[in-house]
Amino acid sequence: MAGENTKKKGPAFTKKEFIKQKVLVIWAAVFVVYGFIFYYLPLVGWVMAFQNYKNKTGFFHSKWVGLTKFKFLFSDATFLRVIRNTFCMGALNLVFTTLMAVVFAILLNEIRNSKIKKPIQTISYLPHFLSWIIVTGILNDALSSTGIVNELLKNSGLVKDTVPFFSIPWLFWPIVTFAHLWKETGWNAIIYLSAITSIDPSLYEAAAIDGAGRWDKIKHITLPGIKSTFIVLLIMNMGNLLNAGFEVQYLLGNGLVKSVSDTIDIYVLTWGISQNDYSLGTAAGIFKSVVSIVIILLANGAAKRAGEERLF
Amino acid sequence: MEENNMNVENNVSADSGKVKIPAKHKNPKAADLAFHICNGIFMFLFCIVTLYPVVNTLAISFNDGVDAMRGGVHIIPRLFTTENYEIVFALKNIGRGALISVLRTVIGTLLALAANALLAFIVSQKKFIFRSQLSLFWVITMYVNGGMIPVMILYKNLHLTNSFWVYVIPGMVSGFNMLVMRTYMEGLPEALQEAAQIDGAGYMKIFLNVISPLCKPIYATVALFVAVGQWNSWFDTMLYNRMADQYTTLQYELMKMLSAVTSLKGNASAATSGQTVNITPISVRAAATIITMAPIVALYPFLQRYFVTGMTIGGVKE
Numbered sequence: 001m002a003g004e005n006t007k008k009k010g011p012a013f014t015k016k017e018f019i020k021q022k023v024l025v026i027w028a029a030v031f032v033v034y035g036f037i038f039y040y041l042p043l044v045g046w047v048m049a050f051q052n053y054k055n056k057t058g059f060f061h062s063k064w065v066g067l068t069k070f071k072f073l074f075s076d077a078t079f080l081r082v083i084r085n086t087f088c089m090g091a092l093n094l095v096f097t098t099l100m101a102v103v104f105a106i107l108l109n110e111i112r113n114s115k116i117k118k119p120i121q122t123i124s125y126l127p128h129f130l131s132w133i134i135v136t137g138i139l140n141d142a143l144s145s146t147g148i149v150n151e152l153l154k155n156s157g158l159v160k161d162t163v164p165f166f167s168i169p170w171l172f173w174p175i176v177t178f179a180h181l182w183k184e185t186g187w188n189a190i191i192y193l194s195a196i197t198s199i200d201p202s203l204y205e206a207a208a209i210d211g212a213g214r215w216d217k218i219k220h221i222t223l224p225g226i227k228s229t230f231i232v233l234l235i236m237n238m239g240n241l242l243n244a245g246f247e248v249q250y251l252l253g254n255g256l257v258k259s260v261s262d263t264i265d266i267y268v269l270t271w272g273i274s275q276n277d278y279s280l281g282t283a284a285g286i287f288k289s290v291v292s293i294v295i296i297l298l299a300n301g302a303a304k305r306a307g308e309e310r311l312f
Numbered sequence: 313m314e315e316n317n318m319n320v321e322n323n324v325s326a327d328s329g330k331v332k333i334p335a336k337h338k339n340p341k342a343a344d345l346a347f348h349i350c351n352g353i354f355m356f357l358f359c360i361v362t363l364y365p366v367v368n369t370l371a372i373s374f375n376d377g378v379d380a381m382r383g384g385v386h387i388i389p390r391l392f393t394t395e396n397y398e399i400v401f402a403l404k405n406i407g408r409g410a411l412i413s414v415l416r417t418v419i420g421t422l423l424a425l426a427a428n429a430l431l432a433f434i435v436s437q438k439k440f441i442f443r444s445q446l447s448l449f450w451v452i453t454m455y456v457n458g459g460m461i462p463v464m465i466l467y468k469n470l471h472l473t474n475s476f477w478v479y480v481i482p483g484m485v486s487g488f489n490m491l492v493m494r495t496y497m498e499g500l501p502e503a504l505q506e507a508a509q510i511d512g513a514g515y516m517k518i519f520l521n522v523i524s525p526l527c528k529p530i531y532a533t534v535a536l537f538v539a540v541g542q543w544n545s546w547f548d549t550m551l552y553n554r555m556a557d558q559y560t561t562l563q564y565e566l567m568k569m570l571s572a573v574t575s576l577k578g579n580a581s582a583a584t585s586g587q588t589v590n591i592t593p594i595s596v597r598a599a600a601t602i603i604t605m606a607p608i609v610a611l612y613p614f615l616q617r618y619f620v621t622g623m624t625i626g627g628v629k630e
Binding site for chain 2: 024025027031034042045048110122124129130132133136137139141142246268282286289292
């Protein structure tokens with residue numbers, strides 16, 4: 001009976017089916033209630049951005065102020081700067097971690113001896129499982145005045161005096177990018193490696209017979225073979241572009257580099273939690289959510305138009 | 313890196329040998345060897361850069377504090393001592409933080425596993441009448457979120473702040489973990505469930521006795537992801553339990569330690585009152601860092617295959 005429909009639309013909604021699936025329906029309802037509370041209810045909180053929200057008065061009795069908070073945001077030089085910081089650091093991270101992951105996966109794949117390949121892989125994704133607290137902690141040590149980096153720089157004669165890495169503003173973005181590369185290269189490469197291994201080996205054999213060298217094979221077989229994985233991941237990560245700016249910046253940032261290290265999330269934290277201006281913090285959060293969704297839709301649309309693999 | 317790429321290019325002609333592309337290299341085998349040597353050097357450096365900071369922290373943690381200040385401790389301790397660890401373990405907030413961290417990891421993982429598995433099972437049922445709606449409901453949560461402030465106000469109103477439960481209840485179900493499990497369940501042969509249904513088994517029985525035993529690999533994977541996330545998380549402590557000392561976690565205590573160099577000295581000397589000790593903030597911090605990463609590093613070699621499985625399944629599109 002229901003079999004006909006299962007393929008396209010799912011079974012028809014009948015009383016009989018409903019009773020038969022009673023257990024499923026009840027549990028589904030539980031999950032919907034849970035999801036509604038923890039994922040959808042906070043969206044109701046968005047009304048705060050249009051109010052002068054005070055803890056005492058709550059949602060219902062706070063004064064409505066329309067778009068005042070948003071107007072303040074976009075006239076605030078600090079907010080415009082944190083947008084720039086978030087966007088630039090997110091983009092740097094995305095570009096470099098993706099490139100490095102692809103290069104690492106291809107190079108690792110060229111190692112045929114699994115006794116060498118396995119340990120390298122194991123080492124490469126270990127940092128992914130360390131918390132940002134630990135990663136920034138050891139990065140701090142490595143870049144400190146007595147750290148290994150300064151030691152190497154001085155011993156090799158490249159610099160005379162100790163480089164105070166964390167007080168030079170223009171170095172902050174590269175340091176953040178490096179931190180991401182250190183933590184995630186091996187991990188991000190996993191998915192590309194598995195895409196490479198799923199490429200039909202006969203393609204390589206055929207290419208070899210035609211006289212293709214290592215570079216030809218990479219260019220004409222490996223890279224096209226991982227293209228769809230690349231695009232799906234790129235779209236997914238685009239949506240996270242503005243999310244990528246919090247933990248590292250919070251942990252590594254300091255007064256001297258504030259102008260380049262503060263991100264939207266830190267701005268929200270500062271205004272919302274420390275200054276107790278919930279309305280302004282919410283407005284900044286809304287801006288971030290909306291831009292993220294627009295970016296992901298645009299990226300998806302672009303992929304669709306180009307006839308590429310896409311997310312949805 | 314650059315050397316490597318150059319070499320790859322040189323190899324184009326080297327490997328291709330006979331047919332179309334004229335060979336620039338007289339000896340293709342030598343070029344091949346050169347590539348492998350460069351690749352080897354690159355991989356070696358990569359591993360060094362990855363491992364050195366961790367090994368260095370380990371060495372400092374076992375080195376006499378004052379001695380380490382002189383610099384030059386690299387991969388083996390110069391003046392071996394376990395003093396730093398003794399001091400860290402003597403700190404009250406570290407022991408309590410570790411306990412909370414373990415509790416949130418165990419309870420949080422079990423709850424998340426049960427909830428995500430059950431939800432994934434429901435959504436994987438092809439005949440379920442609300443299947444597509446329920447699926448969409450959870451997929452949306454992956455992309456839309458209310459943001460920091462509204463979420464915090466919600467938790468406050470639910471009395472989740474200043475409580476242990478804020479660690480395990482809010483993140484229990486996640487759209488992503490549900491999708492990963494669903495993808496796996498949908499790959500199982502349908503005949504198994506049909507056979508059980510003919511035998512009169514209900515949905516719950518099928519979930520527990522037929523589907524779940526087959527899902528062990530993916531359950532392990534998701535459990536590990538959740539466990540690592542729970543162990544490493546610190547931001548929720550800072551946001552919701554900053555005022556509740558009894559619920560702070562190890563990571564949070566470590567962060568406090570790393571960011572407050574001065575207060576540490578007070579704590580440490582209080583913990584070892586009366587003793588004259590050669591400790592410094594750097595060496596104690598190193599010890600605390602090692603303690604915090606130890607569980608993950610210790611379990612990691614045994615569990616890594618599950619991580620990889622999850623990553624590969626998770627990569628498939630919705």
